[in-house]
Amino acid sequence: MTSVVVSCVFGWTGINRAAMGVIGAGQRLARELGCTHVCLLVGPMSEANVSNVSNFADRIVVANHPLLDNYQCETVLTVLTQVCKELNPKAVLFSNESYCQEIVPRLAHRLDGSAAGDALSLTVQDDAVMVTRSVYGGKAQATVSLRRSPAIIWVRARAQSPAQPQPQTSQISQKPLALEPSTRVQVVQRHIEAQGTAKLEDARVIVSGGRGLGGPEPFAQLQALADVIGGQMAASRAACDAGWVPAGWQVGQTGKKVSPELYLAIAISGASQHIMGIADAKTVAAINVDPDAPIFHHCQFGLVEDYRQVVGPLREKLTELLV
Amino acid sequence: MNILVCLKQILDPEMPSRDFHIDATGRDADRGSAGLVMNIFCANALETALQFREQHGGKITVITYGSASAEEILRKALALRVDNAVLVKNEIEQRLNPWSVARVIAAAIRKLGDFDLILTGRESGDWGDGQTGGFLAEELGRPCISLADDLKSDGSNPALVRIRRQNDQGWEVIEALTPLVITVTNHEHNVPRIAKTRDVMQAFRQPLTTWSHSDIGVNPQSITEDLARSEVLGLVIPSKQTQCEWIKGDTLDERISLLARRIANVVQSV
Numbered sequence: 308m309t310s311v312v313v314s315c316v317f318g319w320t321g322i323n324r325a326a327m328g329v330i331g332a333g334q335r336l337a338r339e340l341g342c343t344h345v346c347l348l349v350g351p352m353s354e355a356n357v358s359n360v361s362n363f364a365d366r367i368v369v370a371n372h373p374l375l376d377n378y379q380c381e382t383v384l385t386v387l388t389q390v391c392k393e394l395n396p397k398a399v400l401f402s403n404e405s406y407c408q409e410i411v412p413r414l415a416h417r418l419d420g421s422a423a424g425d426a427l428s429l430t431v432q433d434d435a436v437m438v439t440r441s442v443y444g445g446k447a448q449a450t451v452s453l454r455r456s457p458a459i460i461w462v463r464a465r466a467q468s469p470a471q472p473q474p475q476t477s478q479i480s481q482k483p484l485a486l487e488p489s490t491r492v493q494v495v496q497r498h499i500e501a502q503g504t505a506k507l508e509d510a511r512v513i514v515s516g517g518r519g520l521g522g523p524e525p526f527a528q529l530q531a532l533a534d535v536i537g538g539q540m541a542a543s544r545a546a547c548d549a550g551w552v553p554a555g556w557q558v559g560q561t562g563k564k565v566s567p568e569l570y571l572a573i574a575i576s577g578a579s580q581h582i583m584g585i586a587d588a589k590t591v592a593a594i595n596v597d598p599d600a601p602i603f604h605h606c607q608f609g610l611v612e613d614y615r616q617v618v619g620p621l622r623e624k625l626t627e628l629l630v
Numbered sequence: 631m632n633i634l635v636c637l638k639q640i641l642d643p644e645m646p647s648r649d650f651h652i653d654a655t656g657r658d659a660d661r662g663s664a665g666l667v668m669n670i671f672c673a674n675a676l677e678t679a680l681q682f683r684e685q686h687g688g689k690i691t692v693i694t695y696g697s698a699s700a701e702e703i704l705r706k707a708l709a710l711r712v713d714n715a716v717l718v719k720n721e722i723e724q725r726l727n728p729w730s731v732a733r734v735i736a737a738a739i740r741k742l743g744d745f746d747l748i749l750t751g752r753e754s755g756d757w758g759d760g761q762t763g764g765f766l767a768e769e770l771g772r773p774c775i776s777l778a779d780d781l782k783s784d785g786s787n788p789a790l791v792r793i794r795r796q797n798d799q800g801w802e803v804i805e806a807l808t809p810l811v812i813t814v815t816n817h818e819h820n821v822p823r824i825a826k827t828r829d830v831m832q833a834f835r836q837p838l839t840t841w842s843h844s845d846i847g848v849n850p851q852s853i854t855e856d857l858a859r860s861e862v863l864g865l866v867i868p869s870k871q872t873q874c875e876w877i878k879g880d881t882l883d884e885r886i887s888l889l890a891r892r893i894a895n896v897v898q899s900v
């Protein structure tokens with residue numbers, strides 16, 4: 308029996324660009340390791356989605372159960388441990404969504420393997436999975452060899468090339484699950500932020516504000532500007548920590564990783580941790596009073612100016628240009 | 631409640647990129663002249679614990695596993711009036727990984743007695759692993775709630791806590807029975823407080839518990855084994871820098887017009 312590489316996708320998120328990135332990474336890693344590629348779908352998933360995924364893996368395993376209608380970490384972990392113990396994989400890949408990030412170390416521990424997060428590239432050396440990842444807040448990149456199998460990894464999913472269709476569709480199996488509801492941990496309320504912050508990762512244009520704005524009010528001006536250019540709003544950690552905007556707006560190492568065509572940074576200094584979130588932006592532009600602000604090292608174009616002199620007139624000019 | 635907060639000392643993550651260098655082994659950062667600080671998410675976790683104690687009472691112990699220099703962050707915590715501080719000395723000359731850290735802290739917890747809540751940061755600002763909390767939960771056989779930004783006790787049941795945790799869409803509220811491991815993320819409500827000068831002075835005179843591996847029954851061999859699970863092969867400094875085109879013009883109005891045109895060009899091609 309050949310060993311397997313598992314790419315795991317959660318039904319609560321569905322098949323989006325991130326899922327296709329994870330499946331793509333799994334497909335390539337399986338090929339490199341000479342393994343079978345199994346795509347594991349956990350939670351509710353439409354039949355259309357299941358059959359869609361079946362073009363991209365050698366086998367599909369569907370793990371669903373009424374207790375998986377909503378994500379609950381302890382239950383999902385039980386399911387994954389059961390399934391993985393049977394599949395005995397060499398590697399299990401997840402996306403960078405927050406639910407995956409919390410699963411990875413715990414699953415690695417239960418399977419007595421190794422763990423890594425935020426993997427950019429995956430390769431194989433001496434039969435071990437090797438990942439590269441940003442460390443020190445983006446100031447360096449490390450190569451790490453996961454010598455202990457199975458390697459449980461979450462990847463920066465949207466940075467992975469999507470999966471390629473395979474010649475024959477895969478065999479689909481349902482994993483029967485016996486689950487008990489958790490008595491110790493219960494999700495009692497779920498709140499979705501008004502602005503579809505989940506979509507920040509998919510936004511084509513982003514206007515982002517930092518501590519230099521000095522308060523929450525100027526974000527309304529930035530919003531007006533964003534509306535004119537069809538942009539979404541984001542912010543630096545400093546602005547989120549100050550309570551000016553919701554935490555979900557944060558871009559960076561510990562915020563969203565975005566990849567817009569245009570990222571306009573206003574009154575953001577460009578700390579390496581912030582830059583980590585915009586590494587995949589096509590064009591970065593900045594408005595900052597300080598010509599030495601590090602953000603300008605990452606910009607295609609920039610204006611050294613007080614934002615208060617700029618944002619209003621800029622919106623007016625763009626309104627004219629874009630009619 | 632009895633609360634343990636795990637603290638890690640790291641190279642100051644706010645140091646400018648130009649001061650960052652790789653050490654002679656090629657596998658870690660060179661300390662250079664950079665300062666050492668308490669990891670910010672540990673400070674957020676500590677703040678969360680302090681607020682919880684103010685509202686509901688209880689005791690806070692802080693623990694760190696590291697070199698002698700890590701005493702400094704324990705003193706910082708003592709200056710914020712935590713009840714106990716423990717330093718477990720890392721006696722092997724190697725960088726630790728989260729797996730070994732979790733094993734050692736779990737051993738220390740067995741010696742310290744039981745905690746209702748164990749708080750860690752969501753991740754370290756140096757290696758950014760974000761694994762220690764999860765590993766620790768598994769070592770201790772407890773549930774783990776991650777990315778928490780608020781923690782309250784439920785008035786009616788002393789063993790029940792309400793935790794607000796962030797997710798990709800917003801947040802959710804979780805009710806959970808202790809004992810628990812919780813990893814804490816930043817939020818406007820857990821921005822670390824600043825110690826009073828008098829408490830800082832006091833903190834220097836307070837006793838610390840210092841343990842070696844053998845004090846808590848940790849076999850150094852098992853640490854070496856955990857370190858071998860994942861090996862750092864090397865570090866490189868990414869060279870990517872972009873040439874910024876400065877928007878220039880004689881008047882502000884001209885500069886803004888130019889900027890508007892550049893932005894419009896990008897936006898229209900989307």
Ligand SMILES: Cc1cc2nc3c(=O)[nH]c(=O)nc-3n(C[C@H](O)[C@H](O)[C@H](O)COP(=O)(O)OP(=O)(O)OC[C@H]3O[C@@H](n4cnc5c(N)ncnc54)[C@H](O)[C@@H]3O)c2cc1C
Pocket residue numbers: 444516517518519520542543544545546557558559560561562563573574575576577578579580581584594595596597600612613614615643644670754755756
């Ligand atoms: C472990 C860790 C993780 C982190 N994760 C993240 C993360 O995910 N995202 C993130 O953003 N940060 C993160 N940070 C924080 C990061 O290091 C910086 O502290 C933060 O990004 C600074 O935010 P800022 O640029 O808004 O503020 P500042 O650095 O204070 O910059 C403000 C800028 O505004 C400019 N300015 C001031 N007034 C004006 C004006 N009137 N007009 C125009 N410009 C003006 C100033 O010149 C300055 O450049 C993290 C830090 C750590 C340690």
Ligand SMILES: Nc1ncnc2c1ncn2[C@@H]1O[C@H](COP(=O)(O)O)[C@@H](O)[C@H]1O
Pocket residue numbers: 635636637638639669671672675693694695696726728731749750751752753754757758759760761762763
């Ligand atoms: N050496 C250590 N001593 C104490 N706590 C630690 C140590 N390393 C990590 N932690 C805790 O684990 C959290 C996450 O760290 P990491 O898994 O290394 O990203 C930190 O914020 C700390 O709370």
